[in-house]
Amino acid sequence: MQKLLLLGDEAIAQAAIDAGMSGVYAYPGTPSTEVTEYVRSSREAREKGIVATWCANEKTAAETALGMSYAGRRTMTCMKHVGLNVAADAFINSSITGANGGIIFLVADDPSMHSSQNEQDSRFYGKFAMIPILEPSNQQEAYNMVHYGFDLSEKFQIPVMIRITTRLAHSRAGVVRKSSHEQNKVGLPENLRQFVLLPAIARKQYKMLVDNQPAFLKESEESAFNTYLPGKDKSLGIIACGLAYNYLIENFPERDIPFPVVKVQQYPLPEKHIRRLYEECDSLLVLEDGYPIVEEMVKGFLNLGKPIKGRLDGTIPRTGELNPNIVGAGLGFEQEETLDVPSLVAARPPSLCKGCSHIDSFTALNEVLEIYGRGRVFSDIGCYTLSALPPYESINSCVDMGASITMAKGAADAGLVPAIAVIGDSTFTHSGMTGLLDAVNDKSNITVIILDNSTTGMTGGQPSSALGKIEDICKGIGVDEDHIRVLKPLRKHHEENVQIMKEEIEYNGVSVVIPRRECIQTLNKRMRDKFKEKAKAAGK
Amino acid sequence: MKIDIILAGVGGQGILSIAATIGLAAVEAGLYLKQAEVHGMSQRGGDVQSHLRLSDKEIASDLIPFGKADMIISVEPMEGLRYLPYLKKDGWLITNTKPFINISNYPDEEKLMAEIKALPNHIALDADSVATELGSVKAANMVVLGAASPFISIEFEKLENAIRTLFGRKGEELVTLNLNALNTGRKFSMEAQK
Numbered sequence: 025m026q027k028l029l030l031l032g033d034e035a036i037a038q039a040a041i042d043a044g045m046s047g048v049y050a051y052p053g054t055p056s057t058e059v060t061e062y063v064r065s066s067r068e069a070r071e072k073g074i075v076a077t078w079c080a081n082e083k084t085a086a087e088t089a090l091g092m093s094y095a096g097r098r099t100m101t102c103m104k105h106v107g108l109n110v111a112a113d114a115f116i117n118s119s120i121t122g123a124n125g126g127i128i129f130l131v132a133d134d135p136s137m138h139s140s141q142n143e144q145d146s147r148f149y150g151k152f153a154m155i156p157i158l159e160p161s162n163q164q165e166a167y168n169m170v171h172y173g174f175d176l177s178e179k180f181q182i183p184v185m186i187r188i189t190t191r192l193a194h195s196r197a198g199v200v201r202k203s204s205h206e207q208n209k210v211g212l213p214e215n216l217r218q219f220v221l222l223p224a225i226a227r228k229q230y231k232m233l234v235d236n237q238p239a240f241l242k243e244s245e246e247s248a249f250n251t252y253l254p255g256k257d258k259s260l261g262i263i264a265c266g267l268a269y270n271y272l273i274e275n276f277p278e279r280d281i282p283f284p285v286v287k288v289q290q291y292p293l294p295e296k297h298i299r300r301l302y303e304e305c306d307s308l309l310v311l312e313d314g315y316p317i318v319e320e321m322v323k324g325f326l327n328l329g330k331p332i333k334g335r336l337d338g339t340i341p342r343t344g345e346l347n348p349n350i351v352g353a354g355l356g357f358e359q360e361e362t363l364d365v366p367s368l369v370a371a372r373p374p375s376l377c378k379g380c381s382h383i384d385s386f387t388a389l390n391e392v393l394e395i396y397g398r399g400r401v402f403s404d405i406g407c408y409t410l411s412a413l414p415p416y417e418s419i420n421s422c423v424d425m426g427a428s429i430t431m432a433k434g435a436a437d438a439g440l441v442p443a444i445a446v447i448g449d450s451t452f453t454h455s456g457m458t459g460l461l462d463a464v465n466d467k468s469n470i471t472v473i474i475l476d477n478s479t480t481g482m483t484g485g486q487p488s489s490a491l492g493k494i495e496d497i498c499k500g501i502g503v504d505e506d507h508i509r510v511l512k513p514l515r516k517h518h519e520e521n522v523q524i525m526k527e528e529i530e531y532n533g534v535s536v537v538i539p540r541r542e543c544i545q546t547l548n549k550r551m552r553d554k555f556k557e558k559a560k561a562a563g564k
Numbered sequence: 565m566k567i568d569i570i571l572a573g574v575g576g577q578g579i580l581s582i583a584a585t586i587g588l589a590a591v592e593a594g595l596y597l598k599q600a601e602v603h604g605m606s607q608r609g610g611d612v613q614s615h616l617r618l619s620d621k622e623i624a625s626d627l628i629p630f631g632k633a634d635m636i637i638s639v640e641p642m643e644g645l646r647y648l649p650y651l652k653k654d655g656w657l658i659t660n661t662k663p664f665i666n667i668s669n670y671p672d673e674e675k676l677m678a679e680i681k682a683l684p685n686h687i688a689l690d691a692d693s694v695a696t697e698l699g700s701v702k703a704a705n706m707v708v709l710g711a712a713s714p715f716i717s718i719e720f721e722k723l724e725n726a727i728r729t730l731f732g733r734k735g736e737e738l739v740t741l742n743l744n745a746l747n748t749g750r751k752f753s754m755e756a757q758k
Contacts, residue, residue, distance in 0.1 A: 197597060347629070348625045348628075363651055364649065
């Protein structure tokens with residue numbers, strides 16, 4: 025079969041196409057974005073009629089996928105770890121409804137917070153929902169697990185989570201494709217009440233989920249993805265989850281690990297293997313990327329048995345992504361001295377692009393803020409969050425998608441004047457609209473600045489659900505039309521823009537200011553494509 | 565055979581094209597490969613790096629351990645130095661000397677060059693000027709790759725083929741430009757070692 029050089033994300037996307045998926049639904053979020061991007065740009069997916077949609081947010085995406093599963097077809101929904109917080113209601117309840125067509129929740133965690141506000145571990149969610157979790161250690165396994173995941177989901181009529189991390193999502197390696205699976209035909213669930221979570225039905229469904237736990241465990245214990253690797257030196261037994269196994273191997277170039285190892289890639293945790301390891305060895309070391317969930321489970325609250333080492337006892341640092349050196353140090357291997365970074369090397373934080381419309385918006389806002397003083401701007405998640413850094417230092421919060429508007433409202437209720445929210449167009453339709461409704465209903469004194477660059481910029485320019493709709497949405501929610509002001513963030517309009525912002529901040533009530541200019545990256549790309557097309561046409 | 569390479573630069577400078585070129589050549593050579601990239605926030609003008617590992621045996625970790633990289637290929641002089649903890653004591657630094665200045669506290673260029681020259685094994689060249697002379701500054705990354713090519717034990721022809729494959733869709737002009745860039749970089753490096 026053909027060998028492709030794919031990112032972990034892309035391997036998952038290709039596998040889903042090959043495994044007969046009929047639709048993928050997602051909201052962009054690093055490091056999960058490339059899964060849906062890949063399906064959207066795949067000619068094969070297009071020819072097969074596979075739906076690949078950027079949704080308004082992760083919750084709408086997950087629910088749409090669940091609807092497709094109801095109709096009997098295979099589907100996937102993709103999100104970053106914090107995206108699962110948004111989709112959590114759908115996610116947890118989907119474990120009670122169960123599945124009809126196979127459904128996979130692909131969740132990409134970001135330990136070390138390369139592009140995120142926390143490093144929460146999605147395996148907790150999977151355990152919470154009581155569903156099987158798959159955690160690949162390389163791109164080929166990621167590919168294989170999608171095939172297996174769909175089969176598993178249909179076998180037990182249960183959603184399956186595939187949990188990856190940034191390192192696998194954004195690392196490339198050779199992947200061999202398997203033969204493909206036809207798409208399922210549309211077919212209703214056998215029991216037409218399966219998805220009706222009225223208490224009386226939900227109780228039955230929930231009992232089924234609980235009753236299925238031993239079957240999930242058996243599946244996990246018999247799975248080829250969970251293996252017990254014998255070793256002669258029983259002073260230590262190692263549990264290596266997902267990618268951690270690679271870092272372990274890296275410390276033994278000849279692959280001759282003297283200790284017994286349990287390689288864990290499927291949950292529920294394979295009790296049989298873990299128990300054997302515990303019985304055979306004097307102590308255990310748990311290696312896992314993310315939170316110490318397995319370590320906590322094995323150690324137990326009272327920590328009564330043999331020594332269990334890992335992130336909780338400091339053998340491995342409590343926070344941050346693993347790497348070969350951290351694992352080596354955890355094994356007690358001396359780490360060689362390395363060259364130092366010369367002291368003159370300066371930090372180079374990310375910054376707003378040259379020509380970015382946000383630069384003009386924040387320059388204007390900062391001038392207005394001179395009147396009132398700093399500390400009054402609640403922001404959101406997107407490129408504009410970079411305005412927290414010099415030279416702007418305009419914003420004072422960044423918490424979760426949509427929190428700018430609601431936090432501004434809370435601060436206004438507390439008596440803070442002015443209270444200003446700054447939110448991007450895509451973030452506004454993701455989770456800002458309901459907060460704006462709260463503010464309108466309460467006649468709160470806030471100004472919402474919707475920075476409209478007509479795209480989802482930070483993740484690479486995916487289409488924005490808000491495109492062409494913002495004023496109508498604000499009007500529909502009940503914002504006074506006279507206080508919805510659109511402006512063009514360009515240096516030549518600076519004085520006028522400062523004036524408009526000032527007027528709306530001074531207005532006592534809900535006002536919306538919309539600085540609108542296309543993202544410089546998507547504009548450049550559009551121009552390049554246009555130029556290429558013209559050149560092509562001229563060539564013919 | 566096993567080569568571990570750190571690629572360094574600033575978001576948007578084309579280190580992923582270097583990675584893709586070496587990657588394609590490695591696949592043609594039948595080697596195993598792992599390449600960890602940086603996507604997302606840092607791509608906005610921040611420092612970016614990529615870990616590229618090639619081997620005739622299966623590769624375990626996507627990340628190169630500290631002190632184990634055979635070389636750092638950098639398209640920017642300060643960025644190459646940022647990853648020195650990854651470099652073997654006798655590893656090579658192959659770097660562009662043209663700074664990319666988008667921060668106010670960029671270090672003194674002479675001091676920067678002194679740090680580079682203090683390394684036992686280094687190749688430093690102004691890839692921007694070379695590429696501009698060849699037709700476009702955009703090929704600077706391929707000049708740097710060319711300079712690194714003598715240290716990468718993959719047949720040079722395979723790197724050339726990779727460029728043909730990668731840039732083929734974008735027209736013959738770009739293919740020629742990048743091939744010239746690769747060859748010029750390589751020649752510089754061979755001369756420098758004489």
